[in-house]
Amino acid sequence: VSEAATGRPGGPGTEARLRRLAPQVLGAVARRYGDFAAAEDAVQEALLAAATAWPADGPPDNPLGWLVRVASRRMADRYRSEEARRRREDLAASWSLAPPDPAPGRDDSLILMFLCCHPALTPASAIPLTLRAVGGLTTREIAAAFLVPEATMAQRISRAKAKLAATGAHFTLPSGEERPERLRSVLHVLYLLFNEGYATSSGPDLARSDLSGEAIRLTRALRAALPDDPEVAGLLALMVLTEARRPARTGPGGELVPLAEQDRSRWSRPLIAEGVALITDALQRGRMGEYQAQAAIAAVHDQARRYEETNWPQIVALYGRLERMTGNPMVTLNRAVAVAMVDGPSAGLELLAGLEDRLGDHHRLHAVRAHLLEQSGDPKSAITEFKAAAERATNRRERDYLTLQAARLI
Amino acid sequence: MRFMLLQNYGPVGSDCAPMTEWSPEDVKAHIDFQHALNQELLNRGELVDAQGLAGPDQAKFVVSDGVGAPVVTDGPFPESKELLAGYRLVDVETLDRALEIAAQASAAPGQNGAPIRDSIEVRQVLGAPDPEL
DSSP: OOHHHHSSOSOHHHHHHHHHHHHHHHHHHHHHHSOHHHHHHHHHHHHHHHHHHHHHHOOOSSHHHHHHHHHHHHHHHHHHSHHHHHHHHHHIIIIITSOOOSSTTTTHHHHHHHHHTOTTSOHHHHHHHHHHHTTOOOHHHHHHHTTSOHHHHHHHHHHHHHHHHHHTOOSSOOOTTTHHHHHHHHHHHHHHHHHHHHTOOSGGGHHHHHHHHHHHHHHHHHHHHSTTOHHHHHHHHHHHHHHTTHHHHBOTTSOBOOGGGOOGGGSOHHHHHHHHHHHHHHHTTSSOOHHHHHHHHHHHHHHOSSGGGOOHHHHHHHHHHHHHHHOOHHHHHHHHHHHHHHHOHHHHHHHHHTTHHHHOSOHHHHHHHHHHHHHTTOHHHHHHHHHHHHHHOSBHHHHHHHHHHHHHHO | OEEEEEEESSOOTTOOOOGGGSOHHHHHHHHHHHHHHHHHHHHTTOEEEEEEOOOGGGOEEEEOOSSSOOEEEESOOTTGGGSEEEEEEEEOSOHHHHHHHHHHHHTOBOGGGOBOOOOEEEEEOOBSOOOOO
8 A cells, every 4th residue: 555545654554553543543532522523634634643653663552542642632733723612612512412422442433333324424425434434544545436536525524524513413322212223324335335346346446446345344343343233244244245256257358247157266265155154144143134135145146156056046035035125126127037047038027027117217127138038039129128228327337248248149 | 426517619598709709807707607616516525527628729630540640630620619618527416416517507607797508518427337236
């Protein structure tokens, strides 16, 4: 990790250590001052200072204490100025009324995740804020991953914090009744963060692929804080089981390789083993949630040595359960693909018939219909559908893939 | 979602004279407006890039078969009004927001401060694939 990439001097060892310490430092400073937004800025500055000082002078005996001290000094500087005093008065109403949290330390990452993934924020604001406040990434790294200028990303993060302050959210764990909804929001943000990185893994999009690694790291931290929650385990399982396929998912030119054609010897066995163990354990804990269902589907795919050996009836059953849980038409679309594998393409096409109203003119619907038409021996209609799908695709790789499919059949 | 907001040299809705015939105050107001809009988009965390392009007189068209010398055509071009004048690249949460920005840009002050009503072309930039679910 170079300075140019992170915006922080210091080697990869210091970098990883600072990222780990970031939520603990922020927890301590936010608790002491009751001002999350300002504390978050001060901690960013302290991390930058550490990245310069530690490689030069050697790391301090108490790295956490060092960072808390430097960040607190920044907070004190801030409060000394006239503007900051006014700011403190404004913020007092929303932040300072929070009672001091009795259990500092271990739960800080968890509290921060609940805060940064607050349902009042859109995922587009929650994701960068989480990456900075909980993940310890620099603004420059986050900006590079999302391909926007650093100044734009800095503004996006500070607006997210302002919005958070306006909701009156406190630096405490959400109460019991509020908790399930807040946890859903955290899982959703981590899931989207993972997809953001997983979608792109080579070429000009390389910087973005780190995002799925960050999503896995943050979800591991969440699981460490909530080891008994089956949906947290389900999400982590889904991520590692999906990540396991990454090396086979794109060709040498960055083109998409569909599941059926992937070289399965390139899948990561250790990640598959970890994911299967996680989901097996989670499923024994009671009611299946949607991340567990998705992870279970991923596990079935990952355990098939060859595409032809996939246990399609099990996948059909799992998509059926997921469909009942979510009512998401995209799930129905995937179920149609699995049904076609079990009962033939016409059974799959029948399922698609009712989807147009719910999915609209989505490129995925055309793409699946094209595949099923091709399987049913109707290449002419398949070409029309592949073309329709390519015209509607909103990403380059999928469009390239679909155009190629149409051309292949002509 | 990323959108390119494109502006051509074509005729504008207000039918006003070309900028070279405006008063200096009108030109300044127009430029200030563009800067202010860019600053606003930056403050909202939406601006990726904004650029104006050199005039159509300086445009060149290049055609090559990859073997022989490329054919380079210099201006002026009879179709110069169809050329790109500038663009904004924005990263927003919805198409509606992109349209709102385009409307703001279209209403930039023109001659005598009247809205110029430029036609802004809004195009989505192809992004990363959606989640596999």
